[in-house]
Amino acid sequence: MINFFGTLHSKIIAVQTTKELSTKNKSKLIWLFSCSELVSKDTNKPLASIDAFFIGPRAAMVTPWSTNAVEITENMGISGIIRIEEFITVDKDFKDFDAMIFQKFNKLNQDSFTINVKPEAILEIDDIADYNAKEGLALNDDEVAYLNTVSEKIKRKLTDSEVFGFSQVNSEHCRHKIFNGTFVIDGIEKPSSLFKMIKETSKQHPNDIVSAYKDNVAFIKGPTVEQFAPKRADIPDYYNKEDFNSVISIKAETHNFPTTVEPFNGAATGSGGEIRDRLAGGKGSLPLAGTAVYMTSYSRLTKDRFWEQKMKERPWLYQTPMDILIKASNGASDFGNKFGQPLITGSVLTFEHEENSSSSSSKPRKLGFDKVIMQAGGIGYGKADQAIKDTPKEGNKIVILGGENYRIGMGGAAVSSADTGEFASGIELNAVQRSNPEMQKRAANAVRGMVESEENFIVSIHDHGAGGHLNCLSELVEDTGGKIDLDQLPVGDPTLSAKEIIGNESQERMGLVIGEEHLNTLQKIAERERSPMYTVGDVTDNDRFTFESKTTGNKPMDLALEDMFGSSPKTILTDNTVARNYKNPRYKTKNLEIYLKQVLQLEAVACKDWLTNKVDRCVGGKVAKQQCVGPLQIPLNNVGVMALDYHGKEGVATSIGHSPIAGLIDPAAGSRNAITESLTNLIWAPLKDNLKSVSLSANWMWPCKNEGEDARLYKAVKAVSEFAIDLGINVPTGKDSLSMKQKYTDGEVISPGTVIISAAGNCNEITKVVEPLLQIDGGNIYYINISQDDFKLGGSSFNQTLNTIGNEAPDVKNTAFVKETFNTIQNLIQKDAITAGHDIASGGLITTLLEMCFADVNLGANFDISSLNEEDTIKVLFAENSGIVFQADASVEAVLSAQNIEFFTIGTANNSGIVSIKNKEDFISLEVSEMRDVWYRTSFLLDQKQTANNLAQDRFDNYKKQPLTYQFPTNFSGKLPKNTNTSKTSRPKAAIIREKGSNSEREMANAMYLAGFDVKDVHMTDLISGRETLEDIQFIGAVGGFSNSDVLGSAKGWAGAFLYNAKAKKALKNFFKREDTLSVGICNGAQLWMELDLINPEHKVHGKLVHNDSQKHESSFTSVKIQENNSIMLSSLAGTELGVWISHGEGKFNLPEEEKNYNIVAKYGYEGYPNNPNGSDYNTAMLCDPSGRHLVTMPHIERSIFQWNWANYPAGRKDEVSPWINAFVNAKKWIENKK
Secondary structure: OEEEEEOOOOEEEEEEEOOOOOHHHHHHHHHHHOOOEOEOOOOOOEOOOEOOEEEEEOOOOOOHHHHHHHHHHHHOOOOOEEEEEEEEEEOOOOOOOOOOOEEEEOOEOOOOOOOOOOOOOOOEOOOHHHHHHHHOOOOOHHHHHHHHHHHHHHOOOOEHHHHHHHHHHOOHHHHOOOOOOEEEEOOEEOOOOHHHHHHHHHHHOOOOEEEOOOOOOEEEEEEEEEEEEEOOOOOOOEEEEEEEEEEEEEEEEEOHHHHHHOHHHHHHHHHHHHHHHHHOOOOOOEEEEEEEEEEEOOOOOOOOOHHHOOOOOOOOOOOOHHHHHHHHHHHHHHHHHHHOOOEEEEEEEEOEEEOOHHHOOOOOOEEEOOOOEEEEEEEEEEEHHHOOOOOOOOOOEEEEEEOOEOOOOOOHHHHOOOOEOOOOHHHHHHOOOOOOHHHHHHHHHHHHHHHOOOOOOEEEEEEOOOOHHHHHHHHHOOOOOEEEEHHHOOEOOOOOOHHHHHHOOOOOEEEEEEOHHHHHHHHHHHHHOOOOEEEEEEEOOOOEEEEEOOOOOOOOEEEEHHHHOOOOOOOEEEEOOOOOOOOOOOOOHHHHHHHHHHHOOOOOOOOOHHHHOOOOOOOOOOEEEOOEEOOOOEEOOOOEEEEOOOOOOOEEEEEEEOOHHHHHHOHHHHHHHHHHHHHHHHOOOOEOOHHHHOEEEEEEEOEOOOOOHHHHHHHHHHHHHHHHHHHOOEEEEEEEEOEOEEEEOOEEEEOOOEEEEEEEEEEOOHHHOOOOOOOOOOOEEEEEOOOOOOOOOOOOHHHHHOOOOOOOOOOOOOHHHHHHHHHHHHHHHHOOOEEEEEEEOOOHHHHHHHHHHHOOOOOEEEEEOHHHOOOOHHHHHHOOOOEEEEEEOOOHHHHHHHOOOOOEEEEEEEOOOEEEEEEOOEEEEEEHHHHHHHHHHHHHHHHHOOOOOOHHHHHHHHOOOOOOOOEOOOOOOOOOOOOOOOOOOOOOEEEEEEOOOEOOHHHHHHHHHHHOOEEEEEEHHHHHHOOOOOOOOOEEEEOOEOHHHHOOOOOHHHHHHHHOOHHHHHHHHHHHHOOOOEEEEEOHHHHHHHHOOOOOOOOOOOOEEEOOOOOOOEEEEEEEEEOOOOOOOOHHHOOOEEEEEEEEOOOEEEOOOOHHHOEEEEEEOOOOOOOOOOOOHHHEEEEEOOOOOEEEEOOEHHHOOOHHHOOOOOOOOOOOOOOOHHHHHHHHHHHHHHO
């Protein structure tokens, strides 16, 4: 039956149960939902139906929200609930909803969740070709013929699961047939496959490679670092430190097709899939940070961007480019935020162009990223002794961690291998997955528990992505064979057929092999982490892959592995070179400022604050460099850097590079430019062995099998291979997506062939990373033309705004010069000789010069670029030749000259707020604040689409008026606390408390540990089960994150777990009753303490933490002013103003009483948005209870412990810790004085 709760004219919550709800359980649900059950006015009985119009989830797709809501009720002791969904009341004519994931209902009743579908029986396929066409499996004729041969060989018809399975595991997406194929270009067969050319880079220069091309990720050798983790993962245990030899993982994935069709879930599951890849490296490894790249056609934000009007807008198949930019970035951000992975660097590009018939003898084409590019990349780490998978042995168990099976992502691997628009929209929609990051976090925690144990018993591990169980489990056992019990696969939808059970792409699942004798160890960890775990099969030694139901004997799949993985004919690609000569623009130097204002508004050049202000860039407490910089905290940084531990020395740096528009002119030049751009971004982070430390991921998005494009792809790949080899570096990983074309009823649009390069390496001095912010007394400003080419406008943003591409692209002419420059600049950075630095890419030199003045107030510079010897001022300022600009003392000149590196002294910084540029006879003066606002405008326009209550306008008005300023405590030494009581018995005991979905426990535990506490890891399952009582604990920290994915309100479900579980409730009540205890709740933990009314228990109407006024997640490095207060942790910091990270969606203190009735510990540095990110009453950032013992803070003080954590720190200081450590030291001192 279904019970309805809520308000008829706003929101209804429908609760499906297996039995009638008891009065007690209804009262629990009323508390949980904060609304009443809907009953008949006449009979007072629950309403059986509601006649009104609603928007809600599709009946056939159980939402992740429902999954979490049901689990919350289970944790509150309510049994028998199947599904819970939200429905919003709308008008009859309402149409503004996403039909991909929602539908409109004209009533809600007892059949609203009923799906009149019975599981389809196993089918024997008579006509494989017909079945292929009907199901959209994307098999080619050779593959169909091969399957017919297999059928003849085994003397039976293949089942639907076998044909479907073959299409998934042998799709272009999974098997890379084009990259392994033979190319015949202009009648000549090429000597090497694309994949062989890429592999050659690692063969020639293995450098620090540990694993390449044979796992979910590439591993390169890392430094010896420190593991800070609980001693055991299966019980509440104390944190412990031990050194290990690390490997660094690099990986990037594209999710182009799903993001084109359904941007939020497409990008979210793309991010999730890439994270799972890094979890599945070796015998298990751990993700550190993510990256993201978005490429779409023009957003058409306003009518006055005339370059967007030249090519006619299309009847978009699914979503507009603007919607894709907003929703895709929301999806990627949402997944990372909830999983607990910071996103630290990325890129955006918009482009479209209609070719002129005179540009080529071939038919003119329409170009644009109508089929979008969404790349999710990232870096991580593992243990060197776990970096290589073991081979499964007969009798090993096959296990799945994570969620259940739903009718989701059916055929995603195959459909993503085809041009979008080729199949019926139903097939394409059915191939899109749904996102549940909180479930993935639970599975990841179980893997983490194994990886961090004294011995990791995982034999092999693989993620569930494209192809579902079919791909994942078959790859786990491809060397041996395996038998899967169909009955043991978890089913969330009883209508699934056998084919759908084994082939769906429900996300957030990991498959692994483990010895039967170690199952119990994994089971205990999984249960503690609330990660569902299913033992689904056995490893065999018969080289077969079988799914069989033990209860019915049905076998939807039973094939020899050699037949399943196929030996269909090698792909042969025949193409001819097509010459295309794109026209050059006409321009006048006197219009330079007009051109500049246009270029600064292109998404590729413009401010990316609309992206960075909603994505967590601090979670984990190991972010050493993210996108934003300076007192104004605007996104300009070149490179992202993560620490590998909390010691603040060893880390990983990563950057992005691409040049697809230049690649249209010359694909080889585009490849070299892409690599060089990644290097001119990475150069500012000092690497262990300079350039030799760099490894690359190359991700290829190309419209293959279109005239001239296979030839262009071959040139582009060959250039990447040869250039990397000449540089002495390798490309140990990558991905291809080679169906980059969007089909319409009246034509097609081809996405420009693109290679995105992700560079990464071991940064061994994370505190020395150079930022693009000029300093008044920082020395001369220098320019180096790394391309060593003449200045050329081809493929530039300048040409783009004039609706041209150009016929001559800049190239990188001298590889030896690139190497020498990279290594010399690296050495100068290690010696602290460089003050500021920035690369030259989108927008050209003039954009770089301006950007280096943007991140502070009143910053300016005088430049004279006459020595560059280019009389065409437009060309020299807007050409996108690879290069760098940096500020340094004049002593660097001798070093550069000694290495024969050509450099130019071009200017000095000042505090005029003006950038002046002289080039021979030409002179231009630009007001930095005006140009910065122009540059910021596109971000403002996009922010308007995602930010409520006109706060995008407030952000635009205030970002330059709220520079970060600090007042440090007097006599603050910046030294790490000295803990004389190092023995376990003498250190006071603290604990972090976490729930499923928490993601901030490590940084909280580390802050406590540094202050001198012995810190215990406590999960809610420990408290509910009685394994932990908190009786010996004196200080607890309720940690940040997204408990239960914030479903039904931040911390509401977490609070329910305390209120409705006797042992957990007693443990917390007794802790707060004792007078020798302290607590801190940070972010989600603060929401929990407020939800439980622990801060002002004496109030009749309690304050709560509610949604930010912006109605979106806010992430920023802001400032707070510590008030005079009685907080034990923070009273000593009264009068200071400190920088601190915030990252939350529900951080507004809603305080119903007068200000004098609250103990406000800290307020935001400015009252206006965005420095106050949430609109809190009384500008409140932190509160404490009347005793001063219990503190709640939305700002993440535990993520701001080190100088290198801060996104902006007072100049001239070199502190081991920031003043925030005092909060935890004060807690320790108070507890010691209580003894």
